[in-house]
Each structure stands twice: as structure tokens, then as C-alpha cells.
Amino acid sequence: MLNLNIDKAQAKRVVDLHELEEIRLDAYESSKIYKERTKAFHDKKIVVKELKSGDQVLLFNSRLKLFPGKLKSRWSGPFEIKEVLPYGSVTLLNKDGSEFTVNGQRVKKYLADQKIPEGSSVPLCDPPKA
Missing domain, CATH: 1.20.5 (Single alpha-helices involved in coiled-coils or other helix-helix interfaces)
Known part of the structure; x- marks a missing residue:
């Protein structure tokens, strides 16, 4: 065949x-x-982070995974942003004035010191979606 x-x-x-x-x-x-x-x-x-110099931020401590504590926070700070560098790097100021540079993904805004205008309300949860 x-x-x-x-x-x-x-x-x-x-x-x-x-x-x-x-x-x-x-x-x-x-x-x-x-x-x-x-x-x-x-x-x-x-989620886009709007970071600018002068903002207060918290720094994620990735080394804490080696020796975890149940109630120990993985966030340290607050630190002040001195400069936002290109490609996501951020220069932070320590309380004693020393500065160091970290990846911008390791920081989040510190919201405890923000003032809320009188007469406005702060929602404790997101409104339900319709």
C-alpha cells in the first residue's frame, strides 16, 4: 500500500x-x-501609591519571617520620606536623621497623624455594592 x-x-x-x-x-x-x-x-x-517627600510611611520588615512572634507587627516606623527616586525607590529619614534607601513596594502610608476636618465622617467599612 x-x-x-x-x-x-x-x-x-x-x-x-x-x-x-x-x-x-x-x-x-x-x-x-x-x-x-x-x-x-x-x-x-x-494599587498605585502616591508617595511624595515629607509623607510619613511604615516600612515592612521582611526579616521577621525567620523569627515570627504571634503579636509582633511586621511594620516598623514611622519614617519620613526624604526623596522619591525613579523606578520606585524611596529614600527615608530615620528619627535620628540618618537616611537609607528602600524599595517603594516595602512602604505604606502612615495614616495615624492625619487630621480629619470637623464635620466630616470617616467610614469604618466600605459601602455595600449594589
């Missing part, structure tokens, strides 16, 4: 190669669409 007609075998081989190329292009396109949708979902969840 061998096909000894070389022209028919060559034509079938060319058609098979074209079909294989189409399948590969479809897989590539599907992968590209998946990556775009995953990136859009991830970017939607990112």
Missing part, C-alpha cells in the same frame, strides 16, 4: 506542512491573547 506516485506524495506533504504552519500560528495567537488578558487582569488589581 505504498504510494509510489511522487507528485501526489509531494503535494500531500506540502499541504500537511501548510496545515502545520496554520496550527502553529493559531497557537501563537491564542497564547498572545491569553497573555494580554492576564496582564490586563493583573494591572487592574495594582
